[in-house]
Amino acid sequence: MLYPIRRAGSSAKKHTAIWLSMVLIGSLLTACGANNGNREELPGNPSPAASAGGAVAEKGNAPTLERTVKDELGHEIKLPAAPKRIFAPYLEDSLLKLGMKPVAQWSNGALGHDYLQDELKDVPKLDLSGGLPSPEVLLSYSPDLIILHTATYAANGLYENYSKIAPTYVFNNxxxxxxxxxxxxxxLLGKSSEADRALKAYEQKVKEAKEKLERATAGKKVAILRFAAKGVSLMGANYFCGYVVHQHLGIAKTKLVEKENSATVSLEVLPQIDADYIFVINAYGQGTERMKEMMGSPIWNGLSAVKQGQVYEVSDKHWLGSGLIAYEKIIDDTVRLIAK
Known part of the structure; x- marks a missing residue:
């Protein structure tokens, strides 16, 4: 704070007053700088910039935080302080768990993640059935952060083109x-507390579900069959619903996928499915004919799970989803169908 300098009766007094004022101003500026330094470097309470590996820059009275991070492919990217316009195809489930919506959502033709449409009804769909959108199309959505959920999305020069539009982070998978x-x-999004809350709630849900399923699934096995346009496959334990049922809920899987993440199923392979329960998924409604063909065969009707009436068709809408919202719905279905 500056105080008015009182006029002195002599030149000497005037010079002295000016000199004292300059000393006072210098002292105040030094103290302010010291206080700022102490606030950023207190032990156990590092500045945001130090924590994120970036630097705090000030524009007028609005401080911003520039963070430099590496993605899972080793790209070094600079993140905006608080990204709001996110393009993250196939990560819509996780974004919603963090309380955010993307600028555009993944779709296969006109079909998006059906189980998320109540929350995403106002978000435009982008058809990714033929691949990711061109840089020109993506630029029209003005993203300030691009997140690609798998390394294959970044191939063939797409990462280089996208990173010219906005910082682009790539997951391996x-x-x-x-x-x-x-x-x-x-x-990445400054939503760590939201992620922590979501994971704790999910862990509690898994715990409660396992307690309900314990008696029904002890010593039993589950098979998850996916009927699609190109064929029939048995889903393993590394992705999607198989990850939830086998790893999170701890229900044993058939021997056909003990070491593999998936297995092609034909009438010849069908007798090897040693499962007490079978979940059936008609992928995008394109497996109807194959379901009729296989389920009408004597081999199918000779399976233990079929004889016991323990075959259940479940919704492809969330059983093929990827994220905690889908996982929670899968858990609800599994408990409802098995823990009777």
Whole structure:
């Protein structure tokens, strides 16, 4: 704070007053600088810039935080302080868990993540059935952060083109370990506390579900059959619903996928499915004919699970989803169908 200098009766007094004022101003500025330094470097309470590996820059009275991070492919990117316009195809589930919506959502043709449409009804769909959008199309959505959920999305020069539009973070495979990728998303978007709350709530849900399922699934096995246009496959334990049922809920899987993440199923292979329960998924409604063909065969009707009436068709809408919202719905279905 500056005080008015009182006029002195002599030149000497005037010079002295000016000199004292300059000393006072210098002292105040030094003290302010020291206080700022102490606030940023207190032990155990580092500045945001130090924590994130970036630097705090001030524009007028609005401080911003520039963070430099590396993605899972080793790209070094600079993140905006608080990214709001996010393009993250196939990560919509996790974004919603963090309380955010993307600028555009993934879709296969006109079909998006059906189980998320109540929350995403106002978000435009982008058809990714033929690949990711061109840089020109993406630029029209003005993203300030691009997040690609798998390394294959970044191939063929797409990363280089996208990174010219906005900082672009690439996962190796965000669908493989949703908990880990949710934590990373929380860090990128400044939503770590939201990610932590979501994971704790999910852990509690898993715990309660396992207690309900314990008696019904002890010593039993589950098979998850996916009927699609191109064929029939048995889903393993590394992704999507298989990850939830086998790893989170701890229900044993058939021997056909003990070491593999999936297995092609034909009438010849069908007798090897040693499962007490079978979950059936008609992928995007394109497996109807194959379901009729296989389920009408004597081989199918000779399976133990079929004889016991323990075959259940479940919704492809969330059983093929990737994120905690989908996982919670899968848990609800599993408990409802098995823990009777």
């Amino acid at each position: 965000a669908s493989g370990e949703i908990e880990k990728s949710l934590v990373t998303l929380g860090e």
